[in-house]
Amino acid sequence: MTPITERLDKLLSQYQDRFKKVFLIRGIAVLVAVCLIISVLIAMISIKNGFASETVNTGRLLLVLAIASVVFFFFFRPLEILRNNLPKLIEIRSREFKGRIETYTGLSTEHPLKDLLAEDTLAVADKNPPETIIQKRELTIPGIVTGACALIFLWVIIAGPGLLNYGVRHLWGGWAFPNLLPPQTISVIPGDEAVRRGGSVRLLAQMNGFDPNSASIQVKMGERDWQEVDMVRTESGFEFTFFSIRDDTEYYVTSSGIRSPDYQIQVVDLPDIDNLKLTYHFPDWAKRAAEIKDLGGDIQAIAGTKIDLEVTTDAPLPSGVLVLNGESRDLNLLEQTATGSFEIAEDGQYYIAAQLGGELVRLSEDYFIRVMEDGKPEIKINRPGRDWTASSIEEVTVAIEATDDYALETMELRFSVNGGEWQFIPLEVDGRTVESDHVFFLEDMQAKSGRDDDVPLANLQAGDLLAYYARTSDRDSESSTDMYFIQVQPFDRRYTQSQQGGGAGGQGGNEQQEISQRQKEIIVSTWNLIREKTEAGGEISSSTQDNAVLLSGLQST
Numbered sequence: 001m002t003p004i005t006e007r008l009d010k011l012l013s014q015y016q017d018r019f020k021k022v023f024l025i026r027g028i029a030v031l032v033a034v035c036l037i038i039s040v041l042i043a044m045i046s047i048k049n050g051f052a053s054e055t056v057n058t059g060r061l062l063l064v065l066a067i068a069s070v071v072f073f074f075f076f077r078p079l080e081i082l083r084n085n086l087p088k089l090i091e092i093r094s095r096e097f098k099g100r101i102e103t104y105t106g107l108s109t110e111h112p113l114k115d116l117l118a119e120d121t122l123a124v125a126d127k128n129p130p131e132t133i134i135q136k137r138e139l140t141i142p143g144i145v146t147g148a149c150a151l152i153f154l155w156v157i158i159a160g161p162g163l164l165n166y167g168v169r170h171l172w173g174g175w176a177f178p179n180l181l182p183p184q185t186i187s188v189i190p191g192d193e194a195v196r197r198g199g200s201v202r203l204l205a206q207m208n209g210f211d212p213n214s215a216s217i218q219v220k221m222g223e224r225d226w227q228e229v230d231m232v233r234t235e236s237g238f239e240f241t242f243f244s245i246r247d248d249t250e251y252y253v254t255s256s257g258i259r260s261p262d263y264q265i266q267v268v269d270l271p272d273i274d275n276l277k278l279t280y281h282f283p284d285w286a287k288r289a290a291e292i293k294d295l296g297g298d299i300q301a302i303a304g305t306k307i308d309l310e311v312t313t314d315a316p317l318p319s320g321v322l323v324l325n326g327e328s329r330d331l332n333l334l335e336q337t338a339t340g341s342f343e344i345a346e347d348g349q350y351y352i353a354a355q356l357g358g359e360l361v362r363l364s365e366d367y368f369i370r371v372m373e374d375g376k377p378e379i380k381i382n383r384p385g386r387d388w389t390a391s392s393i394e395e396v397t398v399a400i401e402a403t404d405d406y407a408l409e410t411m412e413l414r415f416s417v418n419g420g421e422w423q424f425i426p427l428e429v430d431g432r433t434v435e436s437d438h439v440f441f442l443e444d445m446q447a448k449s450g451r452d453d454d455v456p457l458a459n460l461q462a463g464d465l466l467a468y469y470a471r472t473s474d475r476d477s478e479s480s481t482d483m484y485f486i487q488v489q490p491f492d493r494r495y496t497q498s499q500q501g502g503g504a505g506g507q508g509g510n511e512q513q514e515i516s517q518r519q520k521e522i523i524v525s526t527w528n529l530i531r532e533k534t535e536a537g538g539e540i541s542s543s544t545q546d547n548a549v550l551l552s553g554l555q556s557t
Helices: 003-048 053-093 100-106 114-127 137-159 164-173 511-535 542-556
Strands: 185-189 193-196 201-208 216-221 227-230 238-242 249-255 263-268 273-281 291-293 299-302 306-313 321-324 327-330 332-334 337-343 348-356 359-362 367-372 378-383 388-390 395-403 410-417 423-427 433-441 446-448 457-459 465-473 478-480 484-488
Touching (some): 003 100, 003 114, 003 137, 003 164, 100 114, 137 164, 201 249, 238 249, 321 337, 378 465, 378 478, 395 410, 395 465, 423 433, 433 465
Parallel strands (some): 193 263, 299 367
Antiparallel strands (some): 185 201, 249 263, 273 306, 321 327, 321 348, 348 359, 395 433, 410 465, 446 457, 465 484
């Protein structure tokens, strides 16, 4: 071997080492990604099946086959191709060699042209070093993929969501370490129960340590044979309801090979409820008389409402209990009547039961309690209900109507003359609905005759403008009407009230009227923006801000 052939052989060895690195790191990236994906998929299936041994063992077999396939196709095969076809791999990536390497490797050591060919090949190789043929990114990208998949794999094993971490750990190490799974149990609510004959019982089964798609309940009523019934999946778990139970019942729940303890429903003979009367005592601020509801059940009322409950049965009760949001309260008994009371503070549920042998026996189904919002009051101006025109000696009556779901606290009429200070006229309120009238005596009203603050007040003149609106409030919110205008017209002008806003019917169109109309529109729009901000609790939205800028420009114009 001559120095020149020795140099070329060393260079070919460098090409081979770099190809080997690429194939190895690419194979490792594929191997880690495949292990991650298959492990997660098998773990998810195992969770649904309660980590059944058949599922887990099948998953382990698939995982082994996948690893073997990756090793064969991404390690063994590429390295074998590299050993047998290195020249071809190099020349595929660089056409400049034009078969020189393949020809060189095919010549015997004693061939007289081998040194000459080696020298010629080296000249081409100097322009195509290993770093150019196999670029750095071919090593970097698989390395990044390997690192990312490894970190995700580690996170899944240590802190994967739900039961995923248990599933992956059990898949890889469960064959050697038997305690890698969480306890797998089925809890049933209410479990053992006593119920009056003909009553109903709603069951809720919750799976701990696994998350199946289905569950069934095994039931034995009286002397009958065991029966299997599918349960219904809900957000809380799996549900089933026994209706009109007549005999003592045994049951248990099964899912994915996991079984709950055995439970019993004991049937007892107790009086039936003939009537459930509810009396609503609303808070003082609501100013609302008590309301009685016979044949009561579900409750809807505002927070702070006191409920008096009266249960009438067809025979004397041995005991009476109100179960409110899981808390038991004894009822007062008098022959066939049981009474009690409670205050509404939050959403919940309740039912009536009897205490028998240390157990609660239901007499009623669950009734729901819903706390209602104190709605916002509503207010409107019925008359004139639009902009109006009048002479300076006329009287204009404003009719206002306000309503609330419970009680109004305040109501007032606000007005301003020629953009001056707002003046307030309090109106009487009493109850949930109020209708009130107010008369504007234009003859007695005054306004400044100029813009200077030193100008004295004078009676209203033609062209003056009175703006007004009404406002009301209840305990914690308020509402306002739209803003309306009364425009003062000359005595000698004949006009009719316009359906579009009360302008002068046949005399409009002059420049002053157009300016006045535009000004009114700007004022109304500004008022609506202020009201929108108030109703939003002081927050200014982007659309409100844009509209304010637009109105500012119109006002300047």
